[in-house]
Amino acid sequence: MKNLFECADGRNFKFAKPQAVFRAKTLPGGYSVTPNRNDSAIRLIQTTVAFVGTQCERGCTLASRYRSVCYRGDYRKRLEKANLEGAICYVEHHFNSSENKCAAYTCALVVSSATPITKRWARAYCRCVAERLGTTMRNGDGVVGLLPGDRGFSNIAAAAMPAMLIEPLFVSNVGHARIIRSREGRLALAQALADSIAEVFPNGGIVGLSVGHKYRDSRPQERGASVIGGGNEADLAESVLILAADILEGVG
Numbered sequence: 001m002k003n004l005f006e007c008a009d010g011r012n013f014k015f016a017k018p019q020a021v022f023r024a025k026t027l028p029g030g031y032s033v034t035p036n037r038n039d040s041a042i043r044l045i046q047t048t049v050a051f052v053g054t055q056c057e058r059g060c061t062l063a064s065r066y067r068s069v070c071y072r073g074d075y076r077k078r079l080e081k082a083n084l085e086g087a088i089c090y091v092e093h094h095f096n097s098s099e100n101k102c103a104a105y106t107c108a109l110v111v112s113s114a115t116p117i118t119k120r121w122a123r124a125y126c127r128c129v130a131e132r133l134g135t136t137m138r139n140g141d142g143v144v145g146l147l148p149g150d151r152g153f154s155n156i157a158a159a160a161m162p163a164m165l166i167e168p169l170f171v172s173n174v175g176h177a178r179i180i181r182s183r184e185g186r187l188a189l190a191q192a193l194a195d196s197i198a199e200v201f202p203n204g205g206i207v208g209l210s211v212g213h214k215y216r217d218s219r220p221q222e223r224g225a226s227v228i229g230g231g232n233e234a235d236l237a238e239s240v241l242i243l244a245a246d247i248l249e250g251v252g
């Protein structure tokens with residue numbers, strides 16, 4: 001177990017006020033705060049604990065290890081900005097769509113030459129989605145390697161950090177669409193993403209977020225595929241990313 005949060009000076013956070021109950025299991029990635037007599041000020045929000053803003057025994061205010069940045073503009077420009085800012089990881093959120101209404105699997109796309117840590121993150125993400133939503137992972141572990149020219153390749157290829165394009169569910173599948181349209185479903189997807197980041201990038205840093213099909217300079221009206229029952233791919237993917245950012249930053 002490792003402390004997910006720390007004080008601004010890098011020391012482990014110890015809560016100032018006396019005693020509250022918490023469950024280590026509820027922290028993203030299984031992380032825990034070392035319990036002691038002074039542990040307190042912990043409130044549970046969904047399955048994640050929000051610590052941010054509370055005061056430690058030395059009086060400094062707790063900040064999360066993670067800061068999320070939503071990158072906008074054309075895909076290439078987003079990657080250049082994320083590279084420049086030194087993001088620790090980068091995720092572009094899409095949903096899948098198929099003519100075959102039965103198609104239903106979870107996958108994460110990475111460039112085929114991706115580093116082992118990138119592939120590990122993609123596997124962890126797909127596993128977290130499958131565990132929370134009971135989905136089937138494509139090719140066993142959900143990871144798809146992209147070659148130059150493949151759909152999605154240029155969305156992530158110029159990333160200097162581990163990058164993946166996620167398609168956890170199908171907007172064209174009735175059951176999947178129902179999950180995507182529900183807040184609980186999107187929260188489960190957000191938790192899966194946050195869990196995978198906490199697991200693979202435990203030291204924190206800037207988490208780069210990109211909404212597929214939205215905020216592109218060259219195609220500002222685009223919103224991706226329509227979701228069965230209402231809504232569109234891009235707006236619902238954005239909703240998941242906002243929830244994931246809140247979990248990672250401990251805002252709830």
Ligand SMILES: [Zn+2]
Binds near residue numbers: 094095212233
């Ligand atoms: Zn898409």
